[in-house]
Amino acid sequence: MALMITAECINCDVCEPECPNQAISMGEQFYVIDPQRCTECVGHFGEPQCVQVCPVECIPLDPFHLESPGQLQLKYEQLQAAKKALLPTTS
Template sequence: MALKIFEDCVACGACEPVCPNQAISEGDPFYVIDPEKCTECVGFHDEPQCVSVCPVDCI
């Protein structure tokens, strides 16, 4: 199941470069995660990288 970015996203962009699947992109007004690409970092990392770098815990 894919992760989701909620409305309290401040559009800082910290999550986009750390996604190993390039599933995160800039949306309007906040970033979005493509559910087809998001694997929650299973097989890449022990925890989702976007969650670990999000300063407002909106993922």
């Protein structure tokens, strides 16, 4: 599952820089998580980093984006492949 940030968010700015997939950004009123980029830190860390640093515990699983660990791993691999494709090649 992807994660989501609830309205209890206090906009403390600690979660955004912790996300290895750049899935977190400022929304209209509080931070939001892009479910297409969130892998719950699968492939990077053993635990979701945003959840670890959130002082108000407002980052639960998103029930609208159910994903298995295998699906999260595949998403991680696809994001990494896309990232590598954007890197300049050296000759």
